[in-house]
Amino acid sequence: MNAPAITELPVVVIGAGPAGLAAAAHLIDQGVEPVVLEAGPTAGAAVREWSHVRLFSTWGEVVDPAAEKLLAPTGWTRPDPATYPSGGDWADLYLQPLADVLGGRVRTGARVTGVSRAGRDRIVDADREAQPFVVHITHTDGRQERLFARAVVDASGTWATPSPAGGSGLPALGEKAAADRITYRVPDLKDPAVRARYAGRRTAVIGSGASAFTALAYLADLATSDDGAGTKGVWILRRGISGSTFGGGEADQLPARGALGLAAKAAVDEGHADAVTGFRTEVIERGTDGRLTLVGEDGRRLDPVDEVIVLTGFRPDLSFLEELRLNLDERLQAPVALAPLIDPNQHSCGTVYPHGHRELSHPEQGVYLVGMKSYGRAPTFLAMTGYEQVRSVAAAIAGDLEAADRVELTLPETGVCGGAGLFDAPDAAEGYGGGCCTPTPQLVQLGVTAAAGTAAAEDSPAGGCCGS
CATH class of the missing domain: 3.50.50.60 (FAD/NAD(P)-binding domain)
Structure with a gap:
């Protein structure tokens, strides 16, 4: 045959x-x-x-x-x-x-x-x-x-195949050994067991995209709930904070995407998360109490955290x-x-x-x-x-x-101009400054039920859109 x-x-x-x-x-x-x-x-x-x-x-x-x-x-x-x-x-x-x-x-x-x-x-x-x-x-x-x-x-x-916490693209020294306290996914805080893991704890969120925005919004919502007293986020960015950090806000043609960035900004502005800028993780140390200390390539040592959420893409x-x-x-x-x-x-x-x-x-x-x-x-x-x-x-x-x-699609704009740039200019970390074509995002109140996240699969984190 x-x-x-x-x-x-x-x-x-x-x-x-x-x-x-x-x-x-x-x-x-x-x-x-x-x-x-x-x-x-x-x-x-x-x-x-x-x-x-x-x-x-x-x-x-x-x-x-x-x-x-x-x-x-x-x-x-x-x-x-x-x-x-x-x-x-x-x-x-x-x-x-x-x-x-x-x-x-x-x-x-x-x-x-x-x-x-x-x-x-x-x-x-x-x-x-x-x-x-x-x-x-x-x-x-x-x-x-x-x-x-x-x-x-x-x-x-x-x-x-999520990317690691290490700023070099390789796992940070100690990252694998601390795997029991690190996740590379947005946690489901509606799951009682997962919720208990983060409630009342100090959690580092590493990343600057939609997945990180989602995690920050979830932690902020937990912090304001009856069982979440003491919950605190530490948002770790490898670059500074500028007008484009939180996305396009109301200028985004996907409104829920813009709202997600505003929710992350609200988490910071309302004190539910502290932002640490220009920090590229080099080492993750485990203390005798099991808590983790992140050490940057510049030698900075952050205060210990209980959990780490790595959302670096x-x-x-x-x-x-x-x-x-x-x-x-x-x-x-x-x-x-x-x-x-x-x-x-x-x-x-x-x-x-x-x-x-x-x-x-x-x-x-x-x-x-x-x-x-x-x-x-x-x-x-x-x-x-x-x-x-x-x-x-x-x-x-x-x-x-x-x-x-043939072209059969028109994509919605993000409302962010000026290039994403993996590292901002040195003065970009000072305040929330304006982006090149979008005003500084304004603070809004947004609970997790309204926060839209990322998809994954092949759209990985990420949902109809993925950003990480």
């Missing part, structure tokens, strides 16, 4: 999160058969790990059009498009129904351990592009399998792609054509023009990193961006370049 032609093989999609399932829907819409491989036990497994966090994008912004088209015949109705889902809502009311519609095309408990060209490692040129992709899989029962594919769409996200796991020829930016680990658009050292005004298969392509034709994985180490990823990516990629795989090159 002759082997099937490459074009008769399915497209392997890695990850059954928002971008992965949307990719499958768009491939089906293009007449291309997908196989979705999910390492977790259910679709949206990573999203479910932050089910308590509310997205700052509305339902109208986190449902993919092609996915909705697949769901419509089942009687599925999108929730009120103006409301904000939690991660749990997103998983239960959208991702799982979509996976159910896709049926056997979604395989859970299937971890991808390697991707290559069949019979060709990364150094072999001869007849390379004529070979299908081979995908190695390990199932939860230990069984191993391989699949052949015409193309590979990696939507596995970055949720499983995420990074892609590229280990299973090492036999492929990828063209990734040396800093962000994002596709080189996309990197300049999202580089926090240069990127200004919080917008990225919609992009697709051309920005996401690699020397290895037929492989695409999409969703949060495509951003590498860059923050502030929107689900809408991922949906536009996979629409374009699916069209390109199907050979419809006209549709693949």
